[in-house]
Amino acid sequence: MVKIVLVGAGNVATHLGKALKDAGNEILQVFSKTERSANLLAQKLEANSIVTISDIILNADLYIISITDDNADQIIDQLTLKNKLVVHTSGFLSMDILGQSSTNYGVFYPLQTFSKSREVDMKSIPVCIEANTTENYQFLKSLASEISTDVREINSEQRKVLHLAAVFACNFPNFMYTIAEQMLHDQDMDFSMLKPLILETAQKVQFLEPLNAQTGPAFRGDHTVMQTHNEMLKNHPDLKELYDKLSKGIHKLKNDS
């Protein structure tokens, strides 16, 4: 059983904290600058709620910093944990920024999009581990294996690329969904019509290479369809440009493959 202090009470902290507790570990404290957030998560995890960094106790085995990349620097600056093991959960930040807070540090990055309102099956989520010593790595790997079957050693350079790739694999597709929804909405149609298509598109690449799953007018080189789509978008210059750019990209993909 590992004794843990959670620094942060956002989506990642919530899901990770719950999974770690369910696996039999103890969450001692939950810190958040926002008292309500700290209280809410602390209650769920049967932990103490704190809103001041200096109230963090020093008898835990692991300190997990799970706050937005923008605010992490500021929090890390204030943390002095001596030789206590501290990790962050960011896909973006390098591991070394933790070197000022402790002599033992690492990264514990679960690669998933978390919403507070949705349960997620942590077991299948890749957890990317990095640590400043072999011993710390083994400790984190063992802990990660309690909550996920997919634990990987990923260095800071790789993790940065992974994080960028995740923007393309998650944030940008979701933006495409919002565009599609708006189009249907404008014609009195319901977004629910597209839900099976969206799900199947994501399910396909669980089994096929994305290149082999590619379909559509740009991939077929169907210029009649693309021209009509262009005309349909003539009053939406941003979307028209986006359509062109993506279609050209898909066309190039086909020619290069």
Next chain:
Amino acid sequence: MVKIVLVGAGNVATHLGKALKDAGNEILQVFSKTERSANLLAQKLEANSIVTISDIILNADLYIISITDDNADQIIDQLTLKNKLVVHTSGFLSMDILGQSSTNYGVFYPLQTFSKSREVDMKSIPVCIEANTTENYQFLKSLASEISTDVREINSEQRKVLHLAAVFACNFPNFMYTIAEQMLHDQDMDFSMLKPLILETAQKVQFLEPLNAQTGPAFRGDHTVMQTHNEMLKNHPDLKELYDKLSKGIHKLKNDS
């Protein structure tokens, strides 16, 4: 039981033909210019295989034209079905182009991305119906209800928008997946790491509005992350431009909402 002639042997014809047969209807003939394709599907559907348009028999109840939008015109030009009910399965083509082939016509458009290698649960797929008479509409609606629980009346204008929205909801996200895969591949990482993320992103919008599911640096307005991503993409001008464009779109989305 409806007697059907399938004109086309591609992905849509294959899945649709199978679903209609499984629902107890009879596929009399399968036409394809490519003999091998015609034979393959005809065998699956226990139908006769033909490669010449003039061999199409006139005693079926329904003729389903399911060929690429680029080739449809040419085939329809050659079809003379008198008063026999004929439909196409295209999201793009208007219904009226069938008026030259018969006095009874309509559209039977299943909104999904089909691959021959993947089974698809037709029951949940929206089937968009349009017809030139109420009688034809009722006939098609009744047939569609045998294979799907989601049958909708969608006119040609709406269907065109739906088809364009489907490009945004399916083809473009899949292109994003290929970009992400390439990024990981270049850093010796495996695409499988992103699979749970891709699936969850699609599953989220089955329950949440896409706008409420949007996450990522552009949505948060995290300029440090976006700047680093830009630097990482400096040797890939196409991707860099795409990243900028999509990020600006997401940012605008947040401000407008």
